[in-house]
Amino acid sequence: MATVNYTNAKILINGALLSANFKEITLTYGAETNDDTTFGDSVRSNKGGLFTTKCTGSGYIEFIASGVEEIIFNAVGVDGTLITLFANGITEGTTTDRGFSMYGVVDEFNIGGEVGTILPFTFSCASRGVTP
Amino acid sequence: MALVRTVPLKDFLASALSTTAVGTPHSTIAPTSTQSVYGLLHLTGVSTGRTFVGTIQAASSSGFGAVTTEFTFGTLSSAIGGVMTAATGSTDRPWRRATWTLSTASSTAGSWTGFFGVGIR
Secondary structure: OOOOOOOOOOEOOOOOEEEHHHHEEEEEEEEEEEEOOOOOOOOEEEEEEEEEEEEEEEOOOOOOOOOHHHHHHHHHOOOOOEEEEOOOOOOOOOOOOOOEEEEEEEEEEEEEOOOOOOOOOEEEEEOOOOOO | OOOEEEEEEEEEEEEEEOOOEEOOOOOOOOOOOOOOOEEEHHHHHHOOOOOEEEEEEEEEOOOOOOOOOEEEEEEOOOOEEEEEEEEEOOOOOOEEEEEEEOOOOOOOOOEEEEEEEEEOO
């Protein structure tokens, strides 16, 4: 089995390559389920509903122009933050080792931690749809 | 659409572009009649005062004899940004390539960094 060492994620947010600031990134893709169980059913029945996506991550703050703090701070609450993630580097033309792209809305950006540590951040972004 | 799986068409994040050119063709899978094509560009760096116009073209074969421009990413200048748009792709055009037109507004060489990708869903 060709497993992957998770060491070469590429993280692009609104035109900024921020991989060097992140130490963790997770993409959660799912769908809502709508209960359509009726009398006579013996098993709870669900019907597939709306797709959902959530992107969460954490890393170390950098205060520079077009750096992670500036990019994510300015994306909070803004409709249409473009996020593209590659889990295992970028290989041009590959149709197997693909990345993932989404428009989202950054709904959380936290900065801070214990004294003496490298200033950390966490962020969270929820799906938006095709159009910003 | 919540999430699009993305095929990299041109990665110029580390190796900056410096001249106008047409990228290498890649077989990226043709959409079915119910699917859409999503083109995206992240422009991570542009030299001051320069412009960048990118396109994603599609064709039925790697030779690109009959070319369709599926996406045009207008003139972007001296600012980073990202854009993703949807289009109705042709079911018989699985091949795609990126093209880029770089301005020569100054006598000194410029550089552009970023990423082109395409998704089918």
